[in-house]
Amino acid sequence: MKIPLSTRTGTVVTNSSNQTFRNIAEICTVLRKNALMNQQLHCPKCKKTALTHAGGAFANTALPERALECEHCRGIWVPRGIIDAWRDHPFEEIEAGRMPSISPDDLRTGLCPWGHGILIRARVEADRVFHLERCGTCRGVWLDKGEWQRLASARFLDHLDDLWDPTWQKRHRAEHSREEIDLALRTQLGNDLFNALSSAIEAVAQHPARAQVLAWIHDRIK
Ligand SMILES: [Zn+2]
Ligand SMILES: [Zn+2]
Numbered sequence: 001m002k003i004p005l006s007t008r009t010g011t012v013v014t015n016s017s018n019q020t021f022r023n024i025a026e027i028c029t030v031l032r033k034n035a036l037m038n039q040q041l042h043c044p045k046c047k048k049t050a051l052t053h054a055g056g057a058f059a060n061t062a063l064p065e066r067a068l069e070c071e072h073c074r075g076i077w078v079p080r081g082i083i084d085a086w087r088d089h090p091f092e093e094i095e096a097g098r099m100p101s102i103s104p105d106d107l108r109t110g111l112c113p114w115g116h117g118i119l120i121r122a123r124v125e126a127d128r129v130f131h132l133e134r135c136g137t138c139r140g141v142w143l144d145k146g147e148w149q150r151l152a153s154a155r156f157l158d159h160l161d162d163l164w165d166p167t168w169q170k171r172h173r174a175e176h177s178r179e180e181i182d183l184a185l186r187t188q189l190g191n192d193l194f195n196a197l198s199s200a201i202e203a204v205a206q207h208p209a210r211a212q213v214l215a216w217i218h219d220r221i222k
Helices: 024-038 056-060 080-088 147-153 157-164 166-189 191-205 210-221
Strands: 051-053 068-070 076-078 120-125 129-134 141-143
Touching (some): 129 147, 141 147
16 A cells, blocks of 8 residues: 655545545554455365455445455355444345355364464354354354355344354243244144134233132143
């Protein structure tokens, strides 16, 4: 990056990309960042394949950070800035369509492309079970092929960090298994009876005589 001296105005310096800097420390930070950006990063799974800028929905964002893709295994490295931006604007609608299969690379973990060591896995239960990997230092996330479409359709993009939180995982599993029990019972009882029972339960769940109602039901149908 060239910073022409002719564009100096007082203590503010403007470079050719119209970025302005107030002091030398700011200039050094940007130079360091650009040097890192130009460095070749390698795929956490294929090791030797260099990562390139990801296309599709990832190319259409106005975010300053770019996601990187491995042309060999089609995995995507998503930097922290995009994960944070997803919290407010997950771009799930951009890539609707057929769900690609998940890469067999999902079975093993890899190393952070920035050199921070081994990535930490988190289990995801969507239309099938798979694993995401996150760097504990830079908080970037590696998505194997087929994973990001699943995260988007299961509405995980806006709270991706939760997947590494054991308390959230426990609660999520409990809710998931309750949904499965509900579905099985609805199939056995039929919609009308299941809905009538659900409404009755909702009506008495917070009622002061809840305990008496439970004892009464137990007495009536035992
Ligand atoms: Zn790869
Ligand atoms: Zn890292």
